[in-house]
Amino acid sequence: MDAQPVTKTAEQMAGQARVISVSEFFEKNRHLLGYDNKIKALLIIVKEAVDNALDATEEARILPEIYLKVEELEKEKYKIIIRDNGPGIVKQQIPKIFGTLLYGSKFHRLKQSRGQQGLGISCAVLYSQLTTGEPAEILSSTGGGKVHRYKLKIDVKQNEPEIIEESETASKTDWHGVQITFICEGIYREHKQSILEYVKQTAIANPYCSITFDSPSGKMVFKRAVDHLPKEPKEIQPHIEGVEVGILSRMLGDTSARTLASFFTTEFTRIGKTTAADICQKAGLDPKTAPRRVTDQDIVKIVKAVKEVKLTKPPTDVLSPLGDELVEKGLKKELSPEFVTSITRPPAVYRGWPFQVEVGLAFGGGITEPAIMRFANRVPLLYQQGDCAITKSITGVDWRRYGIESDKLPTGPISIFVHICSVWVPFTSESKEAVASYPVILKETKLGLQEAARKLSLYLSGKRRAEYQAERMRIFDRYAGETAKALEELTGEKAEGIVKMIRKIVSHAKPEDFGEEPPEQAKGAKKPAEDKHDEN
Ligand SMILES: Nc1ncnc2c1ncn2[C@@H]1O[C@H](COP(=O)(O)OP(=O)(O)OP(=O)(O)O)[C@@H](O)[C@H]1O
Ligand SMILES: [Mg+2]
Helix, strand or coil: CCCCCCCCCHHHHHHHCCCCCHHHHHHHCHHHHCCCCHHHHHHHHHHHHHHHHHHHHHHCCCCCEEEEEEEEEECCEEEEEEECCCCCCCCCHHHHHHHCCCCCCCCCCECCCCCCCCCHHHHHHHHHHHHHCCCEEEEEECCCCEEEEEEEEEECCCCEEEEEEEEEEECCCCCCEEEEEEEEECCCCCCCCCHHHHHHHHHHHCCCCEEEEEECCEEEEECCCCCCCCCCCCCECCCHHHCCHHHHHHHHHHCCCCCHHHHHHHHCCCCCHHHHHHHHHHHCCCCCCCHHHCCHHHHHHHHHHHHHCCCCCCCCCCCCCCHHHHHHHHHHHHHCCCEEEEEECCCEEECCEEEEEEEEEEECCCCCCCEEEEEECCEEECCCHHHCHHHHHHHCCCHHHHCCCEECEECCCEEEEEEEEECCCCECCCCCCCECCCHHHHHHHHHHHHHHHHHHHHHHHHHHHHHHHHHHHHHHHHHHHHHHHHHHHHHCCCHHHHHHHHHHHHHHCCHHHHCCCCCHHHHHCCCHHHCCCCCC
């Protein structure tokens, strides 16, 4: 074989390699964050800002009041304004938060919140400047009558803010919070995966929040249905169960603990002195070793030892599910269903991290078609339904055995609400659109759906029995008069009394008493006691 002529030397190729800033990376790959079409882009910008506003207000224990405006400036060019009543952002932090990708307060902690990556809002700034060249405008007040105003862009090469304008004004009101204005390319629609649907579902899963949406098709107000916030989630330390060699090595380098044993007890959740000593002993290490003296081989031994030690599960009271009251009030206020029920599963653990599932089912009334509403840490998930653990769990339930018509997914007028909350939600990608299918998450979700379905099936069978009785009464009423007259002639008893007697018998009778089958749906539904989650 002829040798190929060398056209480029290693030295020449080395000259082409250089560091890539994270902003450059996402500028090229904005689809990874969901910015792959103009309709979705508008939704993502709104979602990132509203999610942050809800995180900030809740963390400051303030009932959220959010103002959102989407205005068409020209064809496919929009102005988006989001204002909250949160604690605001201190002046020095504003440029970094909006002008640096991967900068945030939530990534390094384990606490239930909507944000976790430190990417959301700066990527919205990046998308806007990329599509219209316009900077974002940020107003922030931490109270006390001062408002800081910035107009900024991102210096993509450096992944740093580029401040275009900066000023401070006295506020005439006592407003505190953040207001952001974006000017970006996009298309506004009001379909199933739209801003409007996101706002509606946000109002359902966050019924303690008020949202005013000034949309291109008019102003809409989503009023709060309750005046109290759910309990505050707690921050936890990592659980050693899921720890890997690289993470352990970094943690050992960063810790202020003086010994290996105290490193285990202070940096991890639920590790007492005995367990720490046990890990050291199984790894063949002295508990008094200074963390910085632990070698790479020692770390591998520790990871192995952890697998052999009996560990206490992480605490599970750190999560903040919505609870029955909020799930049901949220569903009622936005959907006006005929029946609503909910279930909150006990907390469980995936990869050492606690999570919890709650399910709401709303049926009939204002609901005319089936719908699935998926939420992660109270955020509606509108895309990638098919890839999501929640959808997989829904299709895994045999709905017909609960008297609910279905073709894999229910087909009747039913809205299925599933909320997964966790200190770290395992999303399938950076765009945070679908929950990863860890077997324990699938199982918990299915159990929640089955429990809720059982409650709905009881209601449906009761309702069908009542409908059946009413139908029989109508038929008897039609003939009771004539029958009573004939009986009066035969027996001499007064017709009125006979009619009353017939009504009494009919109203207490079951279909079986007439040798008839019970109504279809009531027959299909299993009694709660008979169902032992045997679908798993
Ligand atoms: N409206 C706001 N009020 C107060 N602080 C805010 C507000 N918006 C953003 N922040 C702060 O800015 C940080 C960065 O926000 P950003 O949305 O980029 O990341 P995140 O919310 O931490 O994670 P994610 O990328 O998953 O959304 C947040 O962690 C928070 O500390
Ligand atoms: Mg965020």
